[in-house]
Amino acid sequence: MRGSGPPRLSLADQVAAATGLAGMLATGAVQRCCERAGIDVHRIRRRDLKRILPQLETVLLVYLSGPEVGAALARLRLLTEPFAPALPAPESRP
Amino acid sequence: MPQSAKATASVTHVLETRPGQFIDVMRQAIRLPGAPSKRTYSEAELEQLNNGFVRILLESARNEEPRARSVFVDHAIPSFVLAGETALGIVHFTVSYLMLFGPALAATVPPLQRADVLTWFSEFSGGYVTEILQAAVGASPGNGA
Numbered sequence: 721m722r723g724s725g726p727p728r729l730s731l732a733d734q735v736a737a738a739t740g741l742a743g744m745l746a747t748g749a750v751q752r753c754c755e756r757a758g759i760d761v762h763r764i765r766r767r768d769l770k771r772i773l774p775q776l777e778t779v780l781l782v783y784l785s786g787p788e789v790g791a792a793l794a795r796l797r798l799l800t801e802p803f804a805p806a807l808p809a810p811e812s813r814p
Numbered sequence: 815m816p817q818s819a820k821a822t823a824s825v826t827h828v829l830e831t832r833p834g835q836f837i838d839v840m841r842q843a844i845r846l847p848g849a850p851s852k853r854t855y856s857e858a859e860l861e862q863l864n865n866g867f868v869r870i871l872l873e874s875a876r877n878e879e880p881r882a883r884s885v886f887v888d889h890a891i892p893s894f895v896l897a898g899e900t901a902l903g904i905v906h907f908t909v910s911y912l913m914l915f916g917p918a919l920a921a922t923v924p925p926l927q928r929a930d931v932l933t934w935f936s937e938f939s940g941g942y943v944t945e946i947l948q949a950a951v952g953a954s955p956g957n958g959a
Contacts, residue, residue: 742858748893779889782869782882783862 731799732761735769738795739780740788749779769800821930824923826875832922833868839918840864843911850903866890867915874938883945891949901950908946912939 729737732754736746753772754761773796780789840860844851855863869882894904916935920928 742862743856744893744897745859745862745890748896749889751896752889752892778881779885782866782885784865 730762731766732764734799735764735776735796738792738799739776740784740792740795741780745783749776753779766800766802769796773797773800817927817930818934821923821927821934822875822877824927825919825931825934826872828919828922829868829872829875833865834861835922836868836915836918837861837864839914840867840911843907843914846910849910850906851899853898863890870942871938875934883942887945887949891946892953895950895953895955901947901954904950905943905947908943912943 732750736750739746739749741749750772751761753775754764754768756775757768757771759768759772773793776796777789777793780792784792837860840863843849844855844860866882866886870880870886872878873880873882891904895901912935916932916939919935920931923931
């Protein structure tokens with residue numbers, strides 16, 4: 721049955737949320753890292769994520785503390801798993 | 815140690831030990847009347863942007879390779895444009911922010927070092943604004959402001 725659960729985020733939005741970056745910084749970082757890797761952000765697949773992780777880490781190190789970067793990378797690596805559960809859309813994001 | 819080296823050592827110490835104290839400068843710059851941007855920024859965005867700028871400044875004070883600066887110019891500026899900011903708005907904010915940041919930074923070092931800190935910060939700001947301007951224009955649709 722469809723439509724009974726909470727709305728699901730696209731994979732790109734899940735990646736943005738997993739970065740721990742706020743609002744436009746998260747969206748922009750994911751888009752730019754995808755562009756740099758030759759990936760269409762709207763068509764990103766789980767197997768593409770590994771290719772953008774090193775560059776995402778470099779970006780996270782500018783804005784976040786060491787422990788925050790570690791936690792974000794753990795969340796992002798989880799998303800690379802083929803059967804990782806999709807994150808529900810949060811009610812509001814900063 | 816030359817006076818200028820003492821000044822950048824003091825700046826490094828302040829930025830390493832009290833990075834969060836400069837977030838008020840960002841809040842102040844965002845709220846200045848006359849700013850072209852109508853977008854509102856969340857506290858989390860301001861906090862992370864402050865972290866980024868402090869890291870950029872630390873690299874410069876330590877005379878390190880500008881890695882954070884490259885990432886910021888390459889990622890954050892297109893993010894602002896993606897969020898609807900114009901190149902003019904980005905440059906307007908950057909200049910306002912730097913004009914407020916310099917005195918705030920100088921106020922944290924001993925009085926005898928303040929002139930040297932402001933000279934160093936002025937030199938930093940010239941190069942920084944130039945890079946931001948180039949990135950903002952380059953990231954804007956049609957390369958327009």
